[in-house]
Amino acid sequence: MSSLPPTVAVIDYGAGNLRSVAKALERSGLRTRVTDDPARLRDADSIVLPGAGAFADATEGLRARGLDGAVRDHIGSGRPFLGLCLGLQLLFEESDEHRVTPGLGLLRGRVERFPDRDPDGTLLRVPHIGWNEVRFSGQHPMVDRLPDADTFYFVHGYRAVAADPKRVIGRTSYGGEFASAVAVDNVFAVQFHPEKSQSAGKRLLDAYRAWLEACL
């Protein structure tokens, strides 16, 4: 085991701001490198796939840089992976945003727009913007390290509908219950923005660091 903190590669594929992601990870004691070079992902202890913006733009940005294959290789190697916002959605098979676009297909299910109405028939304002509660439960080492519930910042109009409910380890109420965190083995991804969620975000990234250290 190394005495240095784990190194996390933050994937830069041209979709939004990576500086706050890197700084938030550093605040939780991790070493970071922001890179768009697939080769520089290979020796990282973990990779973080962030993202804001449109789904199709993001898949194109990943493919153009050869990063889609690098993400698959990393996950296949068994090393921990953290997806943020669009980084959660990209794990699924496809998204409806603007036109149907294939994702990485690492989790079964699709990304769909929120419904126009709440189950009780009232208007649902879309996008879902602001602070909302995430309830964590299920079988995953991250769940053991997180509080039962915490409040995080969201900004998104689409959400993942997982085919396998066992993959859903965080649930949030908006237009019914949706998957705000998903996980399987070495993959953990959240729909919200821990890097923008003040103290709750720090708790989550501290838990991520503890998970990485346990994996190494």
Added chain:
Amino acid sequence: MLLKRIIPCLDVDKGRVVKGVQYADHVDAGDPVEVARMYDAQEADEITFLDITASHEERRTLFDVVSRTAETVFMPLTVGGGVRDVQDVRDLLNAGADKVSIMTASVQNPDLVADVAAKIGSANLVVAIDSRRRGSGALVADERSDATGEYAAARALAAGGDSPWEVATHGGRRRTGIDTVEWAARMAEAGAGEILLTSMDRDGTRAGYDLEQLRAVADRIPIPVIASGGGGSAEDLADALREGPDGGHAQAALAASIFHFKETTVGEVKRQLLRWGIPVRPPVGSDA
């Protein structure tokens, strides 16, 4: 449950906060990053920078302020002012903004919002609307005729609207004849993720938000509405956020002066709102 948001807003000129701000001596009064740090400590739900820098050459300063803020505070940041095209939006997001707000450019070029929504997505796009009651205020007649050609496309788009309010530009001085409620509906359809609605009749008066106008817009569109203009007390913010026949039905309330002059803190306002049954994130150090 999705919570209602309290958003302090800073006017930024050439990289400095303006508006005669008075802070405790350990905070640099003029540095937006330091002010953002203070609001982060108060756990404001978001922060908004409105860049009022006149010249385009000085825009680089704004990018620097945005990146330094995003590196320093871990809270949501919206940036607006002078955003002209898709590239401006992209640059601000890449610098560290979470949402970008478009105002004048959307009125001058009504296709811009749909363009940004298609290329970047709706969730990070705020359309700001400065609005005033028709026939109110000391508007100069020739400014009105100037506006006729420039805003013709937007006015046609919002034709058929007959609300008592119209969109204003140039800090509220120039009326456009564009119906506010109809314009908000068209912008929501085009792909705006949120509407920031500022009542220019109330802005700076601290007489309370224009609740009638807020309600009219919030009830008309299926996207979140941020109330702005006139917030002078916790009661005013509560009114803007409240549902029911007398409330403003807004999802978030923007305020400047009540926080800048340190009359109160975001935490104190939130404690009041919680007492009145408005669902907000409990303030720091609260067990609520």
